[in-house]
Amino acid sequence: MTRRVRRPVIVRGQEAEDWEDIAAIFEGERVIFGTLQLPYQSRDAIRDRVENPRPNMHALVAVVDGRVVGSLGLELGQGRQAHTAHLGMMVHDSYQGQGVGTALMEAAIRLAEGWLAITRLELIVYTDNEPALALYRKFGFEIEGTLRDFAFRDGRYVDAYLMARVRTEEPS
Amino acid sequence: MAQAQETLTIRAQRTDDQDELFLLLTNEAALLDSVEIPYMTEEAFRDRFSNPPAGTHVLIAESVLPSARRRIVGAAWLQVRRKRTRHVARLSRLCLPQVLRGDGEARLIEAALALADDWLGLRRVELVVFADDPDAEAFYGRFGFEREALMRRYAVRRGIYADAWLLARLHRPGQAVQP
Numbered sequence: 001m002t003r004r005v006r007r008p009v010i011v012r013g014q015e016a017e018d019w020e021d022i023a024a025i026f027e028g029e030r031v032i033f034g035t036l037q038l039p040y041q042s043r044d045a046i047r048d049r050v051e052n053p054r055p056n057m058h059a060l061v062a063v064v065d066g067r068v069v070g071s072l073g074l075e076l077g078q079g080r081q082a083h084t085a086h087l088g089m090m091v092h093d094s095y096q097g098q099g100v101g102t103a104l105m106e107a108a109i110r111l112a113e114g115w116l117a118i119t120r121l122e123l124i125v126y127t128d129n130e131p132a133l134a135l136y137r138k139f140g141f142e143i144e145g146t147l148r149d150f151a152f153r154d155g156r157y158v159d160a161y162l163m164a165r166v167r168t169e170e171p172s
Numbered sequence: 173m174a175q176a177q178e179t180l181t182i183r184a185q186r187t188d189d190q191d192e193l194f195l196l197l198t199n200e201a202a203l204l205d206s207v208e209i210p211y212m213t214e215e216a217f218r219d220r221f222s223n224p225p226a227g228t229h230v231l232i233a234e235s236v237l238p239s240a241r242r243r244i245v246g247a248a249w250l251q252v253r254r255k256r257t258r259h260v261a262r263l264s265r266l267c268l269p270q271v272l273r274g275d276g277e278a279r280l281i282e283a284a285l286a287l288a289d290d291w292l293g294l295r296r297v298e299l300v301v302f303a304d305d306p307d308a309e310a311f312y313g314r315f316g317f318e319r320e321a322l323m324r325r326y327a328v329r330r331g332i333y334a335d336a337w338l339l340a341r342l343h344r345p346g347q348a349v350q351p
Contacts, residue, residue, distance in 0.1 A: 084325070162338065
């Protein structure tokens, strides 16, 4: 067996035409298991979401060999929470563990902290999703608490961690 | 001698609540415990009032004075999530100082939880309180809410980035008993 060679990952803003690749990511069993997505989603609904993003949403995609294999959404808080953003991400089942998540996270943090002055970046992750937890810890996310019975997954209610990366020093 | 007392009613939102509810949403003391900002325009309020997000249940706490004059003193919003979190709701509330943390707010919370437990069959209700509010945990603890996460720099409050607790209350619907 030959070991898969790590290919370069390019991160860019999400385009409307990415919807078909993104719809393919949504079909992955591991993607569904690890997120809040439902199986059997209509491609129309996914297309609509990609083509009409909400105004407070910044969406990034990761491209490998010309194909979108990862996506990350940064939802900005408003008003008294304008310094906060909520992050959600997913990587195609066949491309997990190959640096795609790392590339997306690096870009998202640069965007959030370098250009949007976000000082509280939060996300929610299932307590048993070890690869995701390792990625988030690597980027300085800390567990703030356990949300009991947070979501339903494959027949049972499961707990999740609320994690946040918080910068306490103000940008000058 | 017994005097006619001010009484409190919990009821659904009505179309003609618009003006009174707008007063509650522009009361700075009430907004302090929320993430709302003062000086909301009437137009923005009207839009929110008439087009609430799907799955939002609104409860109004109305005080009835002996003179039969009525006044909205509090409101609660039970917002039910969707899809894989459809068993979860976020409870937010706004109360005027005279009912805050008192019997008035207690009645409002009880009514919202009865709706969640007995009619919607929800499993998890979440509520956020600011961390520098020492009475909050004891007050909401009475209804079964427990601390889950300390959210650092959750929102701006009185000019500082304030931390907040995410509290949650779990409820498992029971089984019918066979006769």
